[in-house]
Amino acid sequence: MPPVPIRFNVRTDFRKELQARVNAYLDGCGRPVRAPFAMYRKSFILLVWMAASYTGLVFFSTVWWEALAFSVSLALSVAGIGFNIPHDAGHGSYSRSAVINRVMAFFFDLMGASSYVWHHKHNVLHHGFTNIPGVDDDINVGVFGRLAPQQKHYAFHRAQHYYLWVLYGMTTLKWQWVDDYMNVATGRIGQAEIERPKGFELALFILGKLAWGSLFLAIPLVLHPVLTVLIWYLVTNLVLGVVIAVVFQMAHTVEEADFVPPPPGAPVERVANEWAAHQVATTVDFARGNRLWTWYLGGLNYQIEHHLFPSVSHIHYPDIAPIVQEVCGKHGLEYNFHPTLRAAIASHFRWLREMSRPPAIIPA
Ligand SMILES: [Zn+2]
Numbered sequence: 058m059p060p061v062p063i064r065f066n067v068r069t070d071f072r073k074e075l076q077a078r079v080n081a082y083l084d085g086c087g088r089p090v091r092a093p094f095a096m097y098r099k100s101f102i103l104l105v106w107m108a109a110s111y112t113g114l115v116f117f118s119t120v121w122w123e124a125l126a127f128s129v130s131l132a133l134s135v136a137g138i139g140f141n142i143p144h145d146a147g148h149g150s151y152s153r154s155a156v157i158n159r160v161m162a163f164f165f166d167l168m169g170a171s172s173y174v175w176h177h178k179h180n181v182l183h184h185g186f187t188n189i190p191g192v193d194d195d196i197n198v199g200v201f202g203r204l205a206p207q208q209k210h211y212a213f214h215r216a217q218h219y220y221l222w223v224l225y226g227m228t229t230l231k232w233q234w235v236d237d238y239m240n241v242a243t244g245r246i247g248q249a250e251i252e253r254p255k256g257f258e259l260a261l262f263i264l265g266k267l268a269w270g271s272l273f274l275a276i277p278l279v280l281h282p283v284l285t286v287l288i289w290y291l292v293t294n295l296v297l298g299v300v301i302a303v304v305f306q307m308a309h310t311v312e313e314a315d316f317v318p319p320p321p322g323a324p325v326e327r328v329a330n331e332w333a334a335h336q337v338a339t340t341v342d343f344a345r346g347n348r349l350w351t352w353y354l355g356g357l358n359y360q361i362e363h364h365l366f367p368s369v370s371h372i373h374y375p376d377i378a379p380i381v382q383e384v385c386g387k388h389g390l391e392y393n394f395h396p397t398l399r400a401a402i403a404s405h406f407r408w409l410r411e412m413s414r415p416p417a418i419i420p421a
Pocket residue numbers: 144148179184363367
């Protein structure tokens with residue numbers, strides 16, 4: 058049963074040509090669709106970075122500025138792992154092996170976010186129904202902010218382009234302490250129904266919570282006072298939450314991205330656009346030429362390509378992007394990107410400011 062009663066329009070020539078062109082590239086590029094060696098090497102570097110940061114923070118920090126440096130480093134390394142290892146594995150683009158993908162997806166659980174819930178929230182709802190208010194949970198920050206024109210405006214949203222940056226720091230804390238349990242207990246994410254984990258998946262859910270709790274709370278508590286652990290746990294998660302949230306926002310909640318309310322029409326609502334064209338309309342690339350960002354973000358700066366080809370390793374995205382851009386141009390679809398990270402952040406700020414105004418006084 059689909060999670061929400063929404064359908065897209067039927068396939069178009071755009072999607073057929075895009076698929077054919079990208080298939081031709083993948084057939085001729087000489088590298089596998091999933092690039093295991095490059096991913097293992099990258100995973101190793103990220104995991105060593107995280108292990109060194111964790112060891113420094115938990116076992117060797119003696120003064121506050123050492124702990125701060127290791128805490129920020131730990132947060133950045135954990136974010137890098139999230140962008141590259143479990144995110145790709147969840148999409149099945151890390152390895153050809155379903156078992157390896159499931160094992161690698163478990164890194165989300167080690168970060169305190171259930172990979173089971175992530176699959177439904179990200180792979181099904183966000184990727185399937187991008188920027189559709191009420192369904193795509195990534196544009197839902199509750200009453201705290203208004204990210205889409207269709208969302209209700211409250212007076213305090215007037216200042217959201219300033220305060221939301223701080224609230225983004227709550228992202229992983231909310232996953233760890235509220236969302237995962239609520240989603241599993243209620244069998245719902247927003248308006249969508251999800252199947253509750255059973256058997257092996259339920260065991261993994263519990264194991265993940267225990268492993269995360271041991272790593273980030275129990276072991277530090279054996280060695281340090283409660284307040285010290287609490288402070289650095291919060292600092293690490295605040296940095297991690299801001300980084301993860303801002304990376305997402307730069308791709309979907311900027312001025313160029315569309316927000317598409319599904320047209321009413323029971324029992325099945327049909328989005329006017331075809332699915333691939335919808336992905337292009339609701340997604341924006343950023344900092345495409347920057348190799349460092351491309352490496353660290355696991356290709357999430359090529360978000361259009363990621364949404365169109367989530368099961369293709371992100372190693373290919375820089376080569377696929379010109380093809381996508383050309384086919385979009387040929388079919389009259391607007392392909393949006395920000396040249397730099399800074400430009401994307403500035404656009405997100407301006408979008409938040411626009412959404413902070415009550416709907417009636419937004420200039421036409
Ligand atoms: Zn994704």
